[in-house]
Amino acid sequence: MSITLVEDEIIIAEYLRSILEKKGHEVNVLFSGNDDFAKHLEDYKPDLVFLDINLDSEKSGIDLAGMCQQRGVPFIYLTSYSDTKTIESAMRFDPVAYILKPFTEEEVHKTLNIARIKLAKSKGNFLKLKDGYNLIKIRHQDIMWLKADNVYTEIKTEQKKYVHRIGLSEINELLPEETFLRVHRSYIVNMGMVDGVGSDHLELKGEKIPIGRSKKAEIFTRFNQ
Numbered sequence: 070m071s072i073t074l075v076e077d078e079i080i081i082a083e084y085l086r087s088i089l090e091k092k093g094h095e096v097n098v099l100f101s102g103n104d105d106f107a108k109h110l111e112d113y114k115p116d117l118v119f120l121d122i123n124l125d126s127e128k129s130g131i132d133l134a135g136m137c138q139q140r141g142v143p144f145i146y147l148t149s150y151s152d153t154k155t156i157e158s159a160m161r162f163d164p165v166a167y168i169l170k171p172f173t174e175e176e177v178h179k180t181l182n183i184a185r186i187k188l189a190k191s192k193g194n195f196l197k198l199k200d201g202y203n204l205i206k207i208r209h210q211d212i213m214w215l216k217a218d219n220v221y222t223e224i225k226t227e228q229k230k231y232v233h234r235i236g237l238s239e240i241n242e243l244l245p246e247e248t249f250l251r252v253h254r255s256y257i258v259n260m261g262m263v264d265g266v267g268s269d270h271l272e273l274k275g276e277k278i279p280i281g282r283s284k285k286a287e288i289f290t291r292f293n294q
Contacts, residue, residue: 070116070185073109075099075133076147077125081170085119085147088177093234102128107136117184118144119168122159134162143188145180147172186242196224196243198233205231209248214278215240215257227274252280252288260291 072094076082079100086096097113099106102124110118118137122130130146137144146159149170156167165184168176196212198205207224216223217237224231233240241251251257256278258271265272266288270279280288 071095071097071113072117072119073097073099073113073115074119075102075106075124075130076119076121077101078121081121081147085177088174089181092178092181102126102130102133106133107140110136110140110142115142117165117188118142120144120146120164122146122148122155123150131159131162134159134164138162143184145184182242185239196240198231198235205233207231209245209259210261212249212259213262213274214259214276215244215249217255250284250288250291252278252284254281255279263292266292 072089074082074085074089074096076085076098077100082098082100086098089096097109097115099109103126106128118133120130120133120137124130124133130148134144134146143165144162145166145168146164147168147170148155148159159167165187166180168180194209196205196207196209198207207226211226211228213225213227215225215237218232220234220236221232222235222237222240224233237251237255237257241249241257244257248259248261249257250260252271258273258278263271263273266280267277270277271288
């Protein structure tokens with residue numbers, strides 16, 4: 070994802086930047102709320118923003134949260150304050166999540182996963198993936214199957230095949246459970262496109278997709294619904 074981080078404590082900002090970049094995210098850091106934040110949102114169009122609530126600047130993180138909400142940009146609060154008054158004031162702008170300082174790398178990853186799931190559910194019937202400066206947008210109903218290929222995932226539609234640098238488990242969290250099912254450690258399929266179920270495979274638009282033994286019962290149940 071393209072992520073903007075607004076944090077005036079340099080050590081914390083660089084620590085969080087390193088955690089996010091390690092996972093392949095593109096990170097822009099702003100050390101003050103005095104920058105033209107509205108212009109930044111328009112120019113960079115981040116997928117997600119991390120906001121320190123108590124910035125040592127004219128505008129607080131809560132002020133910036135209001136700008137995010139107006140433009141439909143999801144955000145996560147960062148703060149060392151957990152008092153009721155601060156939380157109630159901050160929550161009126163509906164953040165995706167809330168991280169208390171000091172935080173660990175594991176806490177950031179867990180919060181980010183929660184955020185991605187929430188964002189995926191709010192983005193409608195499309196799978197949206199960043200490819201450099203480009204945005205790949207694929208309708209759920211067009212996806213036949215997804216296949217793990219080391220650190221990449223192949224996404225097959227009837228018209229085209231995409232290859233994206235994202236793990237199969239990670240992309241599985243972005244897909245609606247009522248439509249897609251992980252039928253094998255290497256495959257996720259669109260159950261609405263399955264034509265038949267064999268003893269060890271699915272038949273899907275002329276292709277055979279292997280299935281895992283532990284998944285057979287669930288596959289038969291879903292296919293017969």
